[in-house]
Amino acid sequence: MPRTWMSRTMLSDTVKSELERIAGTANVSFAREDLICYSYDATNNPVAPDAVVFPGGAEEVSLILKMANSERFPVVPRGAGTGFTGGSLPVEGGVVLSTERMRSIRGIDTENLTADVEPGVVTGELQSEVEGLGLFYPPDPTSLKFSTIGGNIAECAGGPRALKYGVTRDYVLGLEVVLPTGDIIMTGTKKTVKGVVGYDLTRLVVGSEGTLGVVTRAFLRLLPLPEATRTMLVKFSSLEDAARAVSAIISARIIPSTLEIMDSVSIRCVDEFAKIGLSGVEAVLLIEVDGREDGVERDVADVERICKENRSVEFRVAADRFEVKDLWKVRRSISPALKRIKPTKLNEDVVVPRSRLVELISGIQDIARKRGVVIASFGHAGDGNIHVNVMVDGNDPREARAGGDAVRDIFDLTVALGGTISGEHGVGITKAPYINMELTDQDIEAMKRIKRALDPSGVLNPGKIFPSPDTGAPRG
Secondary structure (H helix, E strand, O other): OOOEOOOOOOOOHHHHHHHHHHHOHHHEEOOHHHHHHOOOOOOOOOEOOOEEEOOOOHHHHHHHHHHHHHHOOOEEEEOOOOOOOOOOOOOOOOEEEEOOOOOOEEEEEOOOOEEEEOOOOEHHHHHHHHHOOOEEOOOOOOOOOOOEHHHHHHHOOOOOOHHHHOOHHHHEEEEEEEOOOOOEEEEEOOOOOOOOOOOOHHHHHOOOOOOOOEEEEEEEEOEEOOOEEEEEEEEEOOHHHHHHHHHHHHHOOOOOOEEEEEEHHHHHHHHHHHOOOOOOOOEEEEEEEEEOHHHHHHHHHHHHHHHHHOOEEEEEEOOOHHHHHHHHHHHHOHHHHHHHOOOEEEEEEEEOOHHHHHHHHHHHHHHHHHHOOEEEEEEEHHHOEEEEEEEEOOOOHHHHHHHHHHHHHHHHHHHHOOOEOOOOOOOOOOOHHHHHHOOOHHHHHHHHHHHHHHOOOOOEOOOOOOOOOOOOOOOO
């Protein structure tokens, strides 16, 4: 992957001094080692900023953005840097604005079932905190142990539980947001589930990838913790059989809290990596149901029956929380294990209607054969969201070209099946060349008008989402 260390922006000494005055000298860095650390996300395509600033709250963020407008330098918000599409990369240089100092859980209201948190709170830490009070924050991206609430809001993160519980936007009641101009606004509500006064700016900000504002505080909806949970591992000798079982479970009006699928490539990698004993099958489903005890037991029986009708070869229910942990280890080990195949992973997260899942799975296998590449597919089968990983050696021009062609084929297939090319990873820079496959010119221009209205100077996270004229974007 290319390494870019020459920034398009140079900060003046006056700007540098003012950044230190605003955030404090200890919370601003121009050191090369820090610029390197904050040049990465999960795309592994680093771009160095000119400075990294760690503001302590909305007022400091506001002052930084006001100066950015007057001095014309980019500001790029950053959570934990776990994104897969380059959304937090400072592609035009400038200042990386890290929210990691803003990591307070300001309050949990057990009567109104809400939480008041700052953007740097780690998702898994919030979940543990509320579960200790008998409550539940459902969004659970795979990166939950280190990704932050602010980053989850920017990308509208989902995760395995999205099938039953929805995604991040479904749990955001209101936000404190610093607009690109430096104005501080409050969107939505703090404690009420309903509220329709004015435009729904909360939903506009959620999923906007840090291009329309910097979230400095979030008011989140919580649920009661489910009474009971059962976790099942089901093996199949055919990937198509597993996909048909997924469709049959949903058609039977059973909505598991999670319904994950793993193909044979993923299974072999995990088995070699974690020594879990899954070899010899072509597909695995990891299924979890939750709710009241009596209802959960009925769901387990129904799921077992449906899986057997679709030719499952083994059905196992976790006996205790330790076995549950072991089963989830299977799923969460996939991504790191894939590096055993090839050094470069082209990670895409496509979504199709659940009724078209079998066609997507079969089509991806055809593309792998056609392009001569290894493709590992796994993910949230219950809501049609599959993480497709095209594995290549990025230093081999032939393999890199074949991988790129395979990605385009997968996007073509996804759109043809009535799906979308990004379910939860966003667009960032890596998918920007492809958005015309899904959106019309009129769609894109409407979005650009919103961006220009809120960010007239173009200082907040520039270069993201919309394709540049020279990207050669494929047309839908």
